[in-house]
Amino acid sequence: MLISNAYAQAAPASQGFDLFQMLPLVLMFVLLYFLMIRPQSKKAKEHRAMLAGLQKGDEVVTAGGTLGKVTKVGDNFVSVEIAPNVEIQVQRPSVTTLLPKGTIKSAS
Numbered sequence: 001m002l003i004s005n006a007y008a009q010a011a012p013a014s015q016g017f018d019l020f021q022m023l024p025l026v027l028m029f030v031l032l033y034f035l036m037i038r039p040q041s042k043k044a045k046e047h048r049a050m051l052a053g054l055q056k057g058d059e060v061v062t063a064g065g066t067l068g069k070v071t072k073v074g075d076n077f078v079s080v081e082i083a084p085n086v087e088i089q090v091q092r093p094s095v096t097t098l099l100p101k102g103t104i105k106s107a108s
Contacts, residue, residue, distance in 0.1 A: 054098070056070055059099040059103050060078075060097065062080065062090050063096050067104060068081050068104070076092055
C-alpha cells in the first residue's frame, strides 16, 4: 500500500476567552497610539494655537513656501506682504510656520 490511511483527530477543547490571545492586539494598539496618534494630535494642537495667536507684523511661511509678513488677519484669510507693495491673501490654515522677528531682513 502506497497511500496510508488518514484518521480524523479529536478537536482540541475550546477554552473560551483567553487573555493571552488578545494581548498582541492590545499591545499593537498601544504602540500605534504612542508612536503615531499622540504625536500627530500634539502637533495639530500646537498648529491651532499658533494660528490663534497670529497677528499683524508676524513673519510667516505658507504651505507653498512663500515667506512674508502678515499685514492683515481675518477670520478665514490672512494678508501676507511678500515684497514691498505686493500682498497676497492666503487661507489661515495654510500658514505653516511662525518665524522669529527679523528673519525676512536677514534672508534678503
